[in-house]
Amino acid sequence: MKIVIVGSGTAGSNAALFARKADRKAEITVIGKEPTMQYSPCALPHVISGTIEKPEDVIVFPNGFYERQKINLMLNTEVKAIDRERKVVITDKGEVSYDKLILAVGSRAFVPPIKGVDNDGVFTLKSLDDVRRIKAYIAERKPKKAVVIGAGLIGLEGAEAFAKLGMEVLVVELMDRLMPTMLDKDTAKLVQTEMEKHGVSFRFGVGVSEIIGSPVEAVKVGEEEVPADMVLVATGVRANTDLAKGAGLEVNRGIVVNEHLQTSDPEVYAIGDCAEVVDAVTGGRILSQLGTSAVRMAKVAAEHIAGKDVSFRPVFNTAITELFGLEIGTFGITEERAKREGIEVAVGKFKGSTKPEYYPGGKPITVKLVFRKADRKLIGGQIVGGERVWGRIMTLSALAQKGATVEDIVYLETAYAPPISPTIDPISIAAEMALRRL
Numbered sequence: 001m002k003i004v005i006v007g008s009g010t011a012g013s014n015a016a017l018f019a020r021k022a023d024r025k026a027e028i029t030v031i032g033k034e035p036t037m038q039y040s041p042c043a044l045p046h047v048i049s050g051t052i053e054k055p056e057d058v059i060v061f062p063n064g065f066y067e068r069q070k071i072n073l074m075l076n077t078e079v080k081a082i083d084r085e086r087k088v089v090i091t092d093k094g095e096v097s098y099d100k101l102i103l104a105v106g107s108r109a110f111v112p113p114i115k116g117v118d119n120d121g122v123f124t125l126k127s128l129d130d131v132r133r134i135k136a137y138i139a140e141r142k143p144k145k146a147v148v149i150g151a152g153l154i155g156l157e158g159a160e161a162f163a164k165l166g167m168e169v170l171v172v173e174l175m176d177r178l179m180p181t182m183l184d185k186d187t188a189k190l191v192q193t194e195m196e197k198h199g200v201s202f203r204f205g206v207g208v209s210e211i212i213g214s215p216v217e218a219v220k221v222g223e224e225e226v227p228a229d230m231v232l233v234a235t236g237v238r239a240n241t242d243l244a245k246g247a248g249l250e251v252n253r254g255i256v257v258n259e260h261l262q263t264s265d266p267e268v269y270a271i272g273d274c275a276e277v278v279d280a281v282t283g284g285r286i287l288s289q290l291g292t293s294a295v296r297m298a299k300v301a302a303e304h305i306a307g308k309d310v311s312f313r314p315v316f317n318t319a320i321t322e323l324f325g326l327e328i329g330t331f332g333i334t335e336e337r338a339k340r341e342g343i344e345v346a347v348g349k350f351k352g353s354t355k356p357e358y359y360p361g362g363k364p365i366t367v368k369l370v371f372r373k374a375d376r377k378l379i380g381g382q383i384v385g386g387e388r389v390w391g392r393i394m395t396l397s398a399l400a401q402k403g404a405t406v407e408d409i410v411y412l413e414t415a416y417a418p419p420i421s422p423t424i425d426p427i428s429i430a431a432e433m434a435l436r437r438l
Contacts, residue, residue: 007104008032011272018302045157107273116211143229155234271297280314329393332380348434
């Protein structure tokens with residue numbers, strides 16, 4: 001069997017490895033624009049801050065590792081079109097035939113049409129080349145003031161990196177809070193307060209109308225001119241769908257796939273940032289542009305091609321980050337989005353400590369849980385705290401994936417030791433608060 005994978009990022013690289021594991025005899029070819037296979041985009045802000053020494057350190061495996069797995073690499077290669085009738089991929093270096101095709105073409109940074117957005121000193125943060133350009137600019141010009149456009153994960157992590165380098169940082173966000181798709185206003189305020197302690201300031205409900213100077217000298221935030229030496233545009237990403245559209249596949253915001261990650265052509269799969277999957281809460285279509293989702297999709301697609309009856313489950317988009325030592329975890333639907341979707345919910349919220357009150361060193365933690373009134377099931381959660389958020393958000397996400405109700409979490413068996421956790425865990429207390437509203 002000839003398996004061709006278009007895209008050498010997280011989804012494509014893992015699809016190749018999973019395909020090799022599932023079928024030792026398959027002929028596997030990966031076609032990618034970049035010169036390397038998978039690297040970690042989530043690590044890029046940490047390269048800017050210097051926590052990770054150099055860009056090359058985030059490459060997961062060298063190209064030779066894949067070649068030793070008998071995976072054919074066609075890197076620095078651009079795919080021009082797909083001929084589904086002849087079952088060939090047309091590249092700038094010739095044609096490649098396939099029996100099964102996996103599109104792992106990823107996403108691109110969305111850059112809004114702001115006047116001056118192409119000026120010197122304006123950057124996106126999506127690739128290794130982006131990081132190299134940012135680091136070179138910082139080394140050469142030694143900027144003192146940075147403006148970040150967008151307060152999503154990439155924007156905030158970029159802001160943290162600039163602040164750690166000693167810059168004065170302003171984050172500008174059109175919505176009324178940071179991380180607007182992942183946090184409600186009350187939990188977002190906790191993150192904002194912590195970041196402000198470290199010198200990051202915010203302007204909400206307003207956009208950047210112009211970037212002045214090349215190299216950058218200032219930005220217009222609304223009608224106010226704010227001095228700046230560099231700008232990071234972090235206004236989200238868009239799925240790469242042009243190749244799929246050109247091939248006549250069904251496309252919405254992403255490439256439409258079924259539970260096996262097959263496109264409208266069952267011989268063609270789509271995985272990673274470009275694939276449009278199912279939302280576990282609403283049942284609607286959604287993009288799941290997370291590294292963890294990319295790896296799971298890669299596994300399902302590769303194993304399904306090998307003949308295994310596996311499916312990709314609807315997503316809660318579980319995510320976590322850390323900003324200035326504050327951990328932020330989320331999954332599922334926010335209270336605000338539930339209202340927009342017309343879903344009646346009961347919300348439980350608890351502010352406490354990560355350790356018993358009598359034990360020194362406990363750190364503040366806030367847990368907010370969202371339950372659907374119709375079936376009492378957990379459909380969303382947000383945790384902001386000084387430590388051990390990861391384990392709690394993972395536990396709650398796993399429970400939600402299994403259809404847990406509010407009672408399941410109120411009476412959940414948890415672990416206790418004074419240096420680690422209280423006898424009644426904050427997640428159970430937050431569920432108790434919601435139960436009172438049901």
